[in-house]
Amino acid sequence: MLSQTGLYALQALLHLAAKGRNGPVPAGHMARELGIPANYLAKILQRLSREGILEATRGARGGYRLVPDPARLTVATAVAPFQELKTPRVCLMGGLCDLSNPCVAHTRRLQWNAAALASLARTTLADLLAGTPEEADRPGHSNQPTENDR
Amino acid sequence: MLSQTGLYALQALLHLAAKGRNGPVPAGHMARELGIPANYLAKILQRLSREGILEATRGARGGYRLVPDPARLTVATAVAPFQELKTPRVCLMGGLCDLSNPCVAHTRRLQWNAAALASLARTTLADLLAGTPEEADRPGHSNQPTENDR
DNA sequence: ATTAAATCGGATAATAATGTCCGAAAAAGG
DNA sequence: CCTTTTTCGGACATTATTATCCGATTTAAT
Numbered sequence: 001m002l003s004q005t006g007l008y009a010l011q012a013l014l015h016l017a018a019k020g021r022n023g024p025v026p027a028g029h030m031a032r033e034l035g036i037p038a039n040y041l042a043k044i045l046q047r048l049s050r051e052g053i054l055e056a057t058r059g060a061r062g063g064y065r066l067v068p069d070p071a072r073l074t075v076a077t078a079v080a081p082f083q084e085l086k087t088p089r090v091c092l093m094g095g096l097c098d099l100s101n102p103c104v105a106h107t108r109r110l111q112w113n114a115a116a117l118a119s120l121a122r123t124t125l126a127d128l129l130a131g132t133p134e135e136a137d138r139p140g141h142s143n144q145p146t147e148n149d150r
Numbered sequence: 151m152l153s154q155t156g157l158y159a160l161q162a163l164l165h166l167a168a169k170g171r172n173g174p175v176p177a178g179h180m181a182r183e184l185g186i187p188a189n190y191l192a193k194i195l196q197r198l199s200r201e202g203i204l205e206a207t208r209g210a211r212g213g214y215r216l217v218p219d220p221a222r223l224t225v226a227t228a229v230a231p232f233q234e235l236k237t238p239r240v241c242l243m244g245g246l247c248d249l250s251n252p253c254v255a256h257t258r259r260l261q262w263n264a265a266a267l268a269s270l271a272r273t274t275l276a277d278l279l280a281g282t283p284e285e286a287d288r289p290g291h292s293n294q295p296t297e298n299d300r
Numbered sequence: 301a302t303t304a305a306a307t308c309g310g311a312t313a314a315t316a317a318t319g320t321c322c323g324a325a326a327a328a329g330g
Numbered sequence: 331c332c333t334t335t336t337t338c339g340g341a342c343a344t345t346a347t348t349a350t351c352c353g354a355t356t357t358a359a360t
Binding site: 003004005037038039040043057058059060061062 | 347348349350351352355356357358359
């Protein structure tokens, strides 16, 4: 589902969102705290820094700082640099797939992927920290209670 | 999402469900038809055979046959032998996770996994073949009768 | 200026996933 | 019996992911 690397990134970002109030947090500190291989986490943080999600301060008293508001940073965005979504364009039906008319199995798989991504795109770091229970899975819909007539 | 191996398995099973009406289908034939590395597919089919999902007939005129009714075989089941679901027991919150009271981030990740799996568990091979458009994601209300009579 | 703390980034190693090769065994048909 | 077709299964090769190492650079504090 989420790659190991993506999970590490998410953990670090959550840590920063929760405990990075006063000044930047060194990578080594986070690695120790979270139980992540230090040198590997360093690479991940560099990446997030290049991506603009983190800001690095070098030298003594340096470290990383979370740039966006946790309420506006979705898990999908946070993890995107490590997911590599390399569009496998092989249809489930193989040779059976017509490719001219839309193949059902093909469409279905895209839907699966979309559903998985949508869930991550609806969750922000703030959600995770605050403990908002997961709302109904209705992509594109704001949470309007339509079940009141059952 | 789905591993490459899992996708291959799914393709082969769909092929058998669609074209395996009269007699077993050889692995080599499927590999050619679906554009899957022949020797690799062979390994996958062996696995499905040991799992009881396929039945192998050896020797000339042999091949593989789909054992369960496509309407009762879910994608989740078909792909399960290759997913290895190795329960990563690292909480998203790292050291912050209490582990005594239920950690929100922890719970949330399990929900993500569950949601992804649920979608696969609700789809049968017959669904894919028949072209049933994906119904609303309602776990209790499966669109295909997977337990109507027994 | 010197030192210590920290990121930066390239090179490399270890592990897992994917793909290949080949010989043995089984079954069918002559 | 012999040949052909096919699965079986172990060993190996390739590639991607994950992890480690180390020297260079930047910065703050002494």
